[in-house]
Amino acid sequence: MIGNDWDKYLKIVWDSPGFKKFYHIVENEYENHTVFPPKDHIFEALKLTSYQNTRVVIVGQDPYHGVNEAHGLSFSVQKGIKIPPSLQNIYKELHDDLKIPPASHGNLTNWAKEGVLMLNAVLTVIKDTPASHRKLGWERLTDYIIKLLNDKKEPVVFILWGNFAKEKAKYITNPKHLIITSPHPSPFAARYGFFGSKPFSKTNEFLKQNGLKEIDWRIEK
Helix, strand or coil, X not given: CCCCCHHHHCHHHHCCHHHHHHHHHHHHHHHHCCEECCHXXXXXXXXXXXXXXXXXXXXXXXXXXXXXXXXXXXXXXXXXXXXXXXXXXXXXXXXXXXXXXXXXXXXCHHHHHCCEEEEECCCCEECCECCCCCCCCHXXXXXXXXXXXXXXXXXXXXXXXXXXHHHHHHXXXXXXXXXXXXXXXXXXXXXXXXXXXXXXXXXXXXXXXXXXXXXXXXXXX
């Protein structure tokens, strides 16, 4: 389903009767509602960032629910779409932290190619209905993905913004990994500790200390 090493690590999931039954429900949702992202982008985060190449994980909640916004990466929107407020705040913190100027668009594909797994906890959503696919079953898959990454021999940085993402911390038990938490970058929460948290420089310092390549956080290169 993915086309890289995730298929090996997730084979037990893909082959399970439970997942096949669940994915049939997902397909029915696409037939009966307008669902985002487009079906061929549901697993875009895994396609762009293999298990082996994952050095950082940024956990989001569920996809953007507006037309043409979501394309399978947490916090990211398609080029040509207005940059959402949360992502504007991420860009502001990135500039304050690493002096990288805000990008002219909201597509974070370059981060994914750098080894940043942009993983939403829920991978689909009904148009104009946020959280509509929470409890549909995606959480079982994404929890399992976090557990697999916890088992990696190489250190990984897990960036958890907001209470929803912080719920994943219970699956990150390997002491070699780094967990960075802060309030969510949304306009309602960012001023309570997201701004000034310096997640990008903290990530690179940790990777450097462990002899790993730092992330090039530039969105536009």
